[in-house]
Amino acid sequence: MAAGYPQSAKALLIILSILITGCSPIRSSEDSGITIYWGQNGFEGELDQTCATGVYKYVNIAFLTTFGCGKERILNLAGHCNPDYNTCQKYSSEIRACQDMGVKVLLSLGGARGDYDFGIENPSSKLYWEDLARALADYSTPEKKVYLGAAPQCPYPDGNLDTAIRTGLFDFVWVQFYNNYRCDNTERIDKLLASWEEGSSSLPAGTQLFMGLPAARETADTGYVPPDVLIYEVLPKIKTSPNYGGIMLWGKYYDTYYSKTIKQAVCNSSTVHDEDLLISMVSEY
Template sequence: MENEGTLIETCVTVNYAFVNEGGAGSYSLTSSEDARQVTIYLWNNLLSGHSSNRLLGNAVLDGVDFYIEGVSNLHWDDLARYLKGYSKRGKKVYLTAAPQCPFPNAWIGDALKTGFFDYVWVQFYNNPPCQYTQGALSNLEDAWKQWTLSIPATKIFLGLPAALQVAGSGFILAIDLSSSVLPAIKGSNRYGGVMLWSKYYDNLDRYNSSIKSHV
């Protein structure tokens, strides 16, 4: 991100409230106890717990985003359960996830079934069987219905690339999004809005500005 200072400085502005768990790389949970230990670490070092060496200083994040795409699909449901359990201590711990659009999700499908997730921003790109292609809405619409009818999250978001160069496929022109895609999916009571990747390219192309009034 441009001109936002250090990670710590950015977090204490309260404009960003989640820590991302996962992404590219080799990572896994070996057991339910492993998930519990990771939860304790996240709570004490990034959320509302206490530690002498908190990773972001005095910044206190509101939740954890699950971006899991590799190695193992085991025990992410345990991690979600343990993290959500800390909500009983007074401050709600928000859980979000960013799965790819094929349903069911191969990596965190079991975790998403728990009902512990507040928001799920599904990546409807780089997967032709469940994304929009110009003039053809059915694949995305069918996948959207699967996600919104099957996952007990509070809100589901339509995840899209913010510019043509961000993804290999799945970019939707603003005119197509506003005239075709959004009218087809906004009727769901699970519709939460549109998630864009990435902020860097959105700053360059201002895609969000061209769609905001329609979202």
């Protein structure tokens, strides 16, 4: 997903929200915003402090690294806490504080290291993710909607998640438009825009598209987009896409100014809708 710990990740991540109420529909024209990853650097501040910045619509907690087949679940939050000593329990109240601020908090399952049953480390593992998507979508009820999201690699189509995305079950797709030389802005910005257009035009109707970017130059090998370039050259063009959803950033430790600089340009509206459950399948290969 990103540089450092998750950059080398070659795994499926399932992202689940924690205790979110309501079931209003997601609409890209009103609900664009910024997503940030938090949890893999002990010097990035606390979770509730991240939410209190007022710049993020989604905060993804990374990562739950061990789960499934009766294994004891292990939460890896780098230097933030130690599950062996139950010091991670404090985040229950911080999650609730974030939700009270209108921020959606999600738990990322997987990561570069760990022991779990979801892995897409080679193209052959692209099988059956559409079945998993259908199984998860079946949990939706009139009272509680399950939202599905995917974070595939760029360029389109993703070698692992494309079949699942084409089912039309996904509400949003966060594409990694960095560390991908074939489609990021390493050579020129029009290559990045062409990649966005290709992905946008290929998504099923009703799916939001987010442009995934590094929050600082040092967090990615390629694909960093300076804020002024994003604001004046990229966003005016990608926001014309009917399925534009916003920007996804890795990661909070590196985001010292980027999100604050781009927030007004990213957002179409400050409207906040509540959802019950959001799940995202993330491709790494």
